[in-house]
Structure formats: structure tokens, C-alpha cells
Amino acid sequence: MAAQDYSARHLSVLEGLEAVRKRPGMYIGSTDSRGLMHCLWEVIDNSVDEALAGNGSAITVLLHKDGSVEVGDKGRGIPVDIEPKTGLTGVEVVFTKLHAGGKFGSGSYAASGGLHGVGASVVNALSERLDVEVDRGGKTYAMSFHRGEPGNFADGAGVTGESSKSPTSAFSPFVSGSELAVVGKVAKGVTGTRVRYWADRQIFSPEATFSLEDLVTRARQTAFLVPGLAIEIRDERGDEPVEQRFHYEGGIGEYADFLAPDEPVTETWRVVGSGTFTETVPVLQENGHMVPTEVERTCEVDIALRWGTGYDTTLRSYVNIIATPKGGSHQAGFETGLLKVLRTQVEANARRLKVGTDKLEKDDVLAGLTAVLTVRLPEPQFEGQTKEVLGTPAARAIVSNVLTKALTDRFVSTKREDKTQSGIVLDKVVAEMKARISARAHKETQRRKNALESSSLPTKLVDCRSNDVAHSELFIVEGDSALGTAKLARDSEYQALLPIRGKILNVQKASIADMLSNSECASILQVIGAGSGRSFDLSMARYGKVILMSDADVDGAHIRTLLLTLFFRYMRPLIEDGRVFAAVPPLHRVVVMNPGSKPNDILYTYSEKELHGLLSQLEKQKKRYQDPIQRYKGLGEMDADQLASTTMDRKHRMLRRVRVADAASAEKVFELLMGNDVAPRKEFIIEGSDRLDKERIDA
Structure with missing residues (x-):
């Protein structure tokens, strides 16, 4: 602002708002995206308060390409008459005076959200430009502000339309008195307010942006809380505009x-x-x-x-x-x-x-x-x-x-x-x-036992000798036949085995009581020893890694899914800490025949595509291989050396770590695949049927 444009009347306007600009965190919490969104909530809440008071039932929020945001409502419109104490119009009072508004016991609002009276004025102080239009009394009134100060922007002479508005346009502050301009007419009885502002990048960090996801969440929430209120959001920042509308009557x-x-x-x-x-x-x-x-x-x-x-x-x-x-x-x-x-x-x-x-x-x-x-x-x-x-x-x-x-x-x-x-x-x-109470008792008894202590752990657990939790591993294996091979293949110093019989309970459908009474689920919880659900204590887990080792077929995948459902529902911290893995046993064993007395080479492949690629490569190199190629249908078909070298030996094995990047989306996937509602699962199966490898189905 040039010195000659700064007159005495601006002192009263800016003295309060300057404090906001110097200490924005006191008013909006921070100057990152969270603070930027807080400013938007302040403007939206003013419109919601109008709806709560029974004035208007529609709010629109428009995110413009140029980074500005516009909020419009069909409320009563901000008062445009002169406020007697200040001599200013109601619009200027609302946008330039802290702790001013219709929410301080005046009877205009019985209960409102924006109650501190600093919302609109704080947003104005932290905006490079703010434009407000009010429909009231058959006319449309307008006023603009530059960093809290009222005045006029020169939006390109002769240029019309929204695109001509810019926070960088030449600005002329009012000197003798502010002018609330009449810029149009509206039909009788039509009222409302539209506020468009450009956040000031001198205040907000460059990477601060309006989050459409947060805006949608807040709009949906508000539509639920104010039955009958319709909130429409339009985001024009991308290549294609995104529109969403929320309107609920159920409260x-x-x-x-x-x-x-x-x-x-x-x-x-x-x-x-x-x-x-x-x-x-x-x-x-x-x-x-x-x-x-x-x-x-x-x-x-x-x-x-x-x-x-x-x-x-x-x-x-x-x-x-x-x-x-x-x-x-x-x-x-x-x-x-x-x-x-x-x-x-x-x-x-x-x-x-x-x-x-x-x-x-x-x-x-x-x-x-x-x-x-x-x-x-x-x-x-x-x-x-x-x-x-x-x-x-x-x-x-x-x-x-x-x-x-x-x-x-x-x-x-x-x-x-x-x-x-x-x-x-x-x-x-x-x-x-x-x-x-049971979990608390378990925590006391289910600590790692040494050789001199007794253990109440399941008899079918084949435990390891090491007391070092960080380096120990628990393999949950499918069936007794695989257990026999795995016993011989494991390193008994740090690898423990727990066999399960077939398919465990689907805990997504079952209650917690059913889960605890199921012997397989109870055994897994007992062996891991850290409790379940909200009482789960990660520090009490008896093993550093939990590895799900099931057959490389459709049934094995189903068992793995059931186990993951149990871990996600009742032992989620294990997954979040990256301590749950899926073993990757091979699908095929290819014996490459070498000439003379040289030993044959043994190669393993983990998918049909990998097998075909390997065979093509061998044919190009004119190497012979034993036919038919061995295809493993289960872990029990391997001998101990094969299982150790391919699936259990740390030096050669491959593990897939189970991750939860987004708990909410993971919850939806588990509910889709394992929940009570059959129809969405049926649609999912039909849609994915074309991608199914029919050779993997045992028939």
C-alpha cells in the first residue's frame, strides 16, 4: 500500500486485522492446508448458520481454477444498512471488525456455529482479495477488499466475466468513505450472499491447498446434521469439473x-x-x-x-x-x-x-x-x-x-x-x-517361557529355542502333512510352527464370542500372546515375524485370506508394524539336464508366465529339461530340502509383507470379500471371472 493511499480512516479498519496477519495461528491454528481449510469452514459455517435459523436450504461451494473459492447461499443476505455505532454498512462491519456480527445475544441466531464473530473478518484479513455480493431488497450489492482493506480493483477495463477478476489487479482503497456499490437487480424476495476470496500467499505456505476430500467429508457431515439442507460442491481445478451434492432427511x-x-x-x-x-x-x-x-x-x-x-x-x-x-x-x-x-x-x-x-x-x-x-x-x-x-x-x-x-x-x-x-x-x-479381564490374565501367563518353566501353550505348537523375539518367526502352516515337512525344513533355533486344520472361522461375519470359542482362532491368539482387539499389546507379541504359509492354489489363497481377516480385525497393530508376511512357495520345479556327469540344475518358478518364459529361454539355449514338469499342488508335495531352500531359508526365500496403507479402504475390501452382504461379492466375482486362470482350480 503506497503511503499517499494510507489515510487516517484505515487505522481503525486495519488495527484489529493487522494482529490477525501477524499472528494467524492464534485464529486459524496454522498456515498450512489445515489453516486454509479452516478459513473455508468459517465462511461455510456462516451460511450453515443461516440455514439453521430457517433461512435458505441450499449452499454452493465452488473451487475455481485460479485457486480462489466461492461460497454462496440463499439466506437473508448480510445487512446492507448503516450500523449506527461505526457509521459503516453491515457488510463492511462483518468483514473488517473482529468480534462483530449477529451472534452475540442479539437474538438473530438462537444457536450458531461461527460464534466468536471473527470468522469472516479473519478470512478477509488473510485473503489477498475478497469479493462479497449480497442480494437484498431487490438489488445486488457488492464490495471488494485487499488484505482486509475495502476499495476497488481495476479488473481489466472492458473485460467481462469471472476470468477478469484477479487479486493482482490494480487496487484503489477508499479514502473519504467506503462505497457499497449496487451492481444489479434481483427479483423481489430473492436474498442471499456470495463470498469469493483468494488466500494470501504471504501468509499461507505455497504448498497449502484446498482438499476436496476434506471438503466432501465436511459437506456430507453437515448435510446429515442439518436435515433438508442441500450442499453442492464443484471443483473446477482439474481437467474435468467434479460435482457432488449432499442432501439427507434422516438426520x-x-x-x-x-x-x-x-x-x-x-x-x-x-x-x-x-x-x-x-x-x-x-x-x-x-x-x-x-x-x-x-x-x-x-x-x-x-x-x-x-x-x-x-x-x-x-x-x-x-x-x-x-x-x-x-x-x-x-x-x-x-x-x-x-x-x-x-x-x-x-x-x-x-x-x-x-x-x-x-x-x-x-x-x-x-x-x-x-x-x-x-x-x-x-x-x-x-x-x-x-x-x-x-x-x-x-x-x-x-x-x-x-x-x-x-x-x-x-x-x-x-x-x-x-x-x-x-x-x-x-x-x-x-x-x-x-x-x-481374560486378556490381562493372558498377558501375565503368556510371556516367552524358558526351558525351566512350564508352558500352557497349545500342544500342537512346535516352538523355537531362541528367546530373542526380534529374530524369531512363527510359521502358520496349513495341515499336518505340511507340518511334517516343515519340521524337517525349519531352523529350530528361531523358527516356530503352528499347524491349522483347513479353513478357520470367517471372523468378519462372526461375533467376538464365536471367534474366541473357535479352537483354531483361539490357538493363534494364544501363541502370539499379545491379546486381541482393543486390548492387543504389540510389545507382548512372542514373535518378530508371523508368516502365513499355505498351498499355492485357490484353497491356499482362501485360507490366507481368512487368516488375514483374523489379523486385520483382532491383531491389526501387527500388520501396521509390518510384522505379518505371506510365504511364497514355488508353483513349478524344472530340472535342467546337463550333459555328462555334471549334476542337473534345479530351477523354481512362481507363476505360469514365469514358467513359459523360462522354458522359452531354455529352448533358445538348446538345453533339455525333464518332462513332465513337476507342479506343486501343496506344500506337502515338497521334500524338506526343497521347502527349506524355496520357502523357509532366509538366504533364498521370498516373503510378501502385508501392509495397510489405508485402513478405511482395507476395511471395505474385507467387508466386500468376507462380509455378510452377498450381492456386492457376487458382482465382484463376476467382474473378475475373465482374469481367472482356470488351470488353478482343482477339479
């Missing part, structure tokens, strides 16, 4: 079903209630003095929850539809109330559930739970401007009381459906408690 009950990672064991329960509390807040009087005033607040609570077959917990909490990923008083009240009710009910049914004196813990209750918790209250207290933690103390007691009353009524209900569902929940949480 948080539908959201809980969407979030759930497992099959349900209960229906989705809905808990609705409210409570009142008083708090003392400073209120600005006409004479400019702040006077502490006691006001009564109402806190509305809406909860959807359901238990599933798994043990993972999915809990999302919101305050006035703003996500609180780090929880706060409302989430603490939810967990306290839930634990209190279930402890009371378990004690009341102790004889039927056979629990003795054991007490439920929070993790027992939360295992397999999917819940969406929302509270709505005026002027909530957040810890920090990023609004990730709710601080309002009264919310804890109100949420706990609402949940306690509703769940207690359900558990003591005499209706058949309620009694059935309640019984299922009690059985599940007690099973989790018993599994936790």
Missing part, C-alpha cells in the same frame, strides 16, 4: 448408520432432550459499559447410538453442528452417563450375566459403539478459536442427565423389542469386560 440417525464400520447388533437408538442452566456473561450497555448479567440458557441434546459386532469405537460430537474432534464437556457427559447406566443395569442383572464383583470400564461400554452426539446452545465457550473442544461446564451434566433418563427408561421398559435390544447390549458389554 443423525442416518449419519450413525453411515459411520458404522460393522454390522449392527442393535437398532440405532435416538435420545432427545434438553436442560437449562444459568451463566453470568458481560453485556454491553448503551453507555458503552460492560455489565455482568445472569442469563438462563437452554441446551438441546440429540444423540444417535448403536452397537455393532466389532470392537472399534466411532464417536462424533458436535456443538451447533461444528465438529469437536477433541471432545469437551458434552462428550465427557455422554461417556459418564453411558457408563453409569450400564453399570447400574449390569449390577441389577448380575446373576443372569454371571459377572460377580467385576466392574465395567469405559472401554467395555464403548467397544463396538457408533454414536453421534449433538448439542445446541447459545454462545458456547470453546477452548480456542479453532473450536475443537467445548468448554461450557454445564453441558456435561445436561448431556449426562438426558442420556441417563432415556437409557434407563429403555432398559426397564417391559416392551418386548426394548427388552430384547437391552439384553443384547448388556451381553455385549459384559463379553467385552470378560475379554479384557
